[in-house]
Amino acid sequence: MASPEAQLKPLQGVRIIDLADEKAEYCSKVLADLGADVVKVERPGGDPSRSHGPFSGNLPGPERSLSFWYNNSGKLGITLDLEDHEDKKHFLNLVSTSDAVVESSLPGYLKTLGLDYESLSSINPGLIMASITGFGQTGPNSKYKTSDLVACASGGQMYVTGKPDKTPLKSYGNQSYFLASLFAANGIMLALRWRDLSGKGQHIDISLQEAVAAALEHVLIQYFNEGIVPCRQGALQWNCSSDLFPCRDKFVLLTFNREWETLVELLDQKHMAADLTQAAWRDEEFRKQHIENIQDIFSFWTCMQNSHEVFELGQSMRFPWAIVNSIEDVMENEQLGSRGFFIPAQHPEANNKFNVPGPVICFNGSNDLKWQRPPIAGEHNAMLPQLVIRTASTHPAGAQGNQNSKLPLEGVRVLDFTWMLAGPYATRTLADFGAEVIKVQSRKIATGAEQNDTAYFANWNRNKLSITLDLSRPEARELALDLVKKCDVVIENFTPRVMDNWGLNYDKLKQVNPSLVMVSLSGFGHNGPWRDFAALGPTEHALSGLTDLTAYINGKSCSIGFAYADHISGLYASLAVLSALQLRDSTGTGVHVDISELEATCSLLGPSLIDYSLNGNSVKPVGNGPMWQIAAPHGCYPCKGEDRWCVIAVFSEEEWQSLCSVMGHPAWSREGRFDSVQGRSDSSEELDVLLAGWTAGYAPQDLVKMLQGAGIPAAVVSDASDLAKDPHLAARGFFIDLEHPVLGTIRSDSNPIRLSATPARYEKSAPLLGADNSRVFTELLGMDARTFQTYVEGGIIA
Numbered sequence: 001m002a003s004p005e006a007q008l009k010p011l012q013g014v015r016i017i018d019l020a021d022e023k024a025e026y027c028s029k030v031l032a033d034l035g036a037d038v039v040k041v042e043r044p045g046g047d048p049s050r051s052h053g054p055f056s057g058n059l060p061g062p063e064r065s066l067s068f069w070y071n072n073s074g075k076l077g078i079t080l081d082l083e084d085h086e087d088k089k090h091f092l093n094l095v096s097t098s099d100a101v102v103e104s105s106l107p108g109y110l111k112t113l114g115l116d117y118e119s120l121s122s123i124n125p126g127l128i129m130a131s132i133t134g135f136g137q138t139g140p141n142s143k144y145k146t147s148d149l150v151a152c153a154s155g156g157q158m159y160v161t162g163k164p165d166k167t168p169l170k171s172y173g174n175q176s177y178f179l180a181s182l183f184a185a186n187g188i189m190l191a192l193r194w195r196d197l198s199g200k201g202q203h204i205d206i207s208l209q210e211a212v213a214a215a216l217e218h219v220l221i222q223y224f225n226e227g228i229v230p231c232r233q234g235a236l237q238w239n240c241s242s243d244l245f246p247c248r249d250k251f252v253l254l255t256f257n258r259e260w261e262t263l264v265e266l267l268d269q270k271h272m273a274a275d276l277t278q279a280a281w282r283d284e285e286f287r288k289q290h291i292e293n294i295q296d297i298f299s300f301w302t303c304m305q306n307s308h309e310v311f312e313l314g315q316s317m318r319f320p321w322a323i324v325n326s327i328e329d330v331m332e333n334e335q336l337g338s339r340g341f342f343i344p345a346q347h348p349e350a351n352n353k354f355n356v357p358g359p360v361i362c363f364n365g366s367n368d369l370k371w372q373r374p375p376i377a378g379e380h381n382a383m384l385p386q387l388v389i390r391t392a393s394t395h396p397a398g399a400q401g402n403q404n405s406k407l408p409l410e411g412v413r414v415l416d417f418t419w420m421l422a423g424p425y426a427t428r429t430l431a432d433f434g435a436e437v438i439k440v441q442s443r444k445i446a447t448g449a450e451q452n453d454t455a456y457f458a459n460w461n462r463n464k465l466s467i468t469l470d471l472s473r474p475e476a477r478e479l480a481l482d483l484v485k486k487c488d489v490v491i492e493n494f495t496p497r498v499m500d501n502w503g504l505n506y507d508k509l510k511q512v513n514p515s516l517v518m519v520s521l522s523g524f525g526h527n528g529p530w531r532d533f534a535a536l537g538p539t540e541h542a543l544s545g546l547t548d549l550t551a552y553i554n555g556k557s558c559s560i561g562f563a564y565a566d567h568i569s570g571l572y573a574s575l576a577v578l579s580a581l582q583l584r585d586s587t588g589t590g591v592h593v594d595i596s597e598l599e600a601t602c603s604l605l606g607p608s609l610i611d612y613s614l615n616g617n618s619v620k621p622v623g624n625g626p627m628w629q630i631a632a633p634h635g636c637y638p639c640k641g642e643d644r645w646c647v648i649a650v651f652s653e654e655e656w657q658s659l660c661s662v663m664g665h666p667a668w669s670r671e672g673r674f675d676s677v678q679g680r681s682d683s684s685e686e687l688d689v690l691l692a693g694w695t696a697g698y699a700p701q702d703l704v705k706m707l708q709g710a711g712i713p714a715a716v717v718s719d720a721s722d723l724a725k726d727p728h729l730a731a732r733g734f735f736i737d738l739e740h741p742v743l744g745t746i747r748s749d750s751n752p753i754r755l756s757a758t759p760a761r762y763e764k765s766a767p768l769l770g771a772d773n774s775r776v777f778t779e780l781l782g783m784d785a786r787t788f789q790t791y792v793e794g795g796i797i798a
Helices: 025-033 066-072 085-096 117-123 148-154 175-198 208-213 219-226 260-269 284-289 291-302 307-316 327-331 334-338 381-388 422-432 455-460 474-485 496-502 506-512 537-544 564-587 597-615 653-663 677-682 684-695 700-709 720-725 727-731 773-780 785-793
Strands: 015-018 037-042 075-079 100-103 128-133 203-207 242-246 251-255 342-345 354-357 413-417 436-441 464-468 489-492 517-522 591-596 634-638 645-649 714-716 735-740 744-749
Touching: 015 025, 025 037, 025 066, 025 075, 025 175, 037 085, 066 354, 066 597, 075 381, 085 117, 085 381, 100 175, 117 128, 128 175, 148 175, 148 208, 148 634, 148 645, 148 714, 175 203, 175 208, 175 564, 175 597, 203 208, 208 727, 219 455, 219 720, 219 744, 242 291, 251 291, 251 307, 251 537, 260 291, 284 291, 327 597, 334 597, 354 597, 413 422, 413 474, 422 436, 422 455, 422 464, 422 489, 422 517, 422 564, 455 744, 464 773, 474 506, 474 773, 489 564, 496 517, 506 517, 517 564, 537 564, 537 597, 564 591, 564 597, 591 597, 634 684, 645 684, 645 700, 653 677, 653 700, 677 684, 700 714, 720 727, 773 785
Parallel strands: 015 037, 015 100, 037 075, 100 128, 128 203, 413 436, 413 489, 436 464, 489 517, 517 591
Antiparallel strands: 242 251, 342 354, 634 645, 645 714, 735 744
């Protein structure tokens, strides 16, 4: 949601051509929501993603796919055969007057047609092309086939999700596609800003594997800094800080680290604390070692309670507790309803009205939003001559900023009030691409995830400056306002009451800087009955339906093994900053963008939410099975070695025959029940058992090399060690080393947004607490040395 001052769309006048399939359709959908004119170019007859369910009225058909509806709303649609000479000419004419192209074809395919970035940029030097593929444009695995299952396995998500005594588990929904699309959308916004400064376009290379690997929270941090290979823990959070517990009606998520003493006191009052009142339990490490005892005692209490009572009790104490919601619960959620997150919709292939998730980033408020249905295949073919004749973008090249900049955000100053993961993940992206990010900290709360000399903090705060202010002091708040005057952006991720209590909300900040861009990222947004509720990533997983659906078939919910929602929300927040800067550069006025982390997480379940609203279908977990396509085999299979696994996804008859050939055509593969994809799907359980007997004889890396060599989508289920030693990631330079003044050499993931002309910078490790106080207060604000020292000694700069 956004303040009413903003009545324009940030990308108004920007034209984007969408050549992508289901791997990247969401990228241009998000940009369409921000005002871009998106033209979806499909093959004659329509894109294959139109055959993916769920379907309107539960009846398959190319115009009835709810997945297609969700990922392609707000777009125009034309059909062209790019291998046909005349259609290719039409496409090139369209490219010549467009700003960006989004595509997801196998690397090298467009070059065979003369439609690769080099060829297209020769006719339009300002063109931006974003390529979203399984393993990127370069490296030894660049031609490997992919799918969401393959990406989640190869990127490390699956290994840490699920139960330790079962197969690794893929997160529900096509999460790798959403992740990569959000990285690509950020990349396009960065490239547009650079194009506006320089007049030049560039190529953006997004790898699904890298997108997943860059959003694993603790996984790589623990491996590189402690030598720990994180593993699956069911619903128990990786740091033993939260878990799922049964109530009379549903499950709830409880957190119990920072809340420990209060929670024990609560149980003790009910004579249900058992031995938890003993001093030993106050030690966090002791609790981790005896977590089963905690689980038993808490379960005994919760099973006597109603889930809503537990949720409300926890939130009344500012505990980030949550109910494990179903899709039905999400559609009826009072907070989402109060904020107008769901938009009424109609479609000619729907018998009744229904609701769809609205944009996470909204610049006009939610009340006037209207859903623009996706195009019928070829619906706008007759408009092609008009589409080719087009006025220039509303953001002409070299219109503003420093045209000598080396990075898109050079010269942009960000005052960063964020903490934990979601906010710092957003500002890390801004810093990587040239923004001067000043992180505002306080010695009072620089602990845990905000402790500067820890690897966790270092991973999310590279390239930033650190200052300290005790914002409980009026003098410190005045200094903050002085800094706001000199900044382009303020970003924060507190509950709304925090900035209000400090007198630093947007209404106050815009008085001192009318052109300020402010992005607020909170658990539930700045209005509605839940505005002041507390939340962490797992809170959002539970409330959005993601926890409920990330489960084995007919099994208990597992959720995702890390704070995935924080990564997603951080990507939306950085995209909001970039969009708001684009809007400010067009209008000269600032804007406040209010992002709800719950809404960001719900956006990942769009097709399932529409399916319930339109069809009344309450979707169930599919485990590692295919989402909305018929595919078999499609799953996770054991390999030689302890806890070693691979995934295999067979979508076509050609891939099945190749798999049979690789296996040596065993007798069971020739059984009649496996003759068709439908037959294999109907017999998938038996097929999985037979296939597992074969895969168990091979090391996963050897097996995947053999399968991919035969054109079969497959991947190792990578753990942290596999990722760290992956030759393909090494060839692409995915990991970087920075020198930290306390920790020494810190290795971490690089930014998955690979810009050809303005690649991300990695100049400095995360700062120590207050390391840049003197520079910021004396040089930037012009404070004299005596005043500075007085503020330091007085605990104001502290």
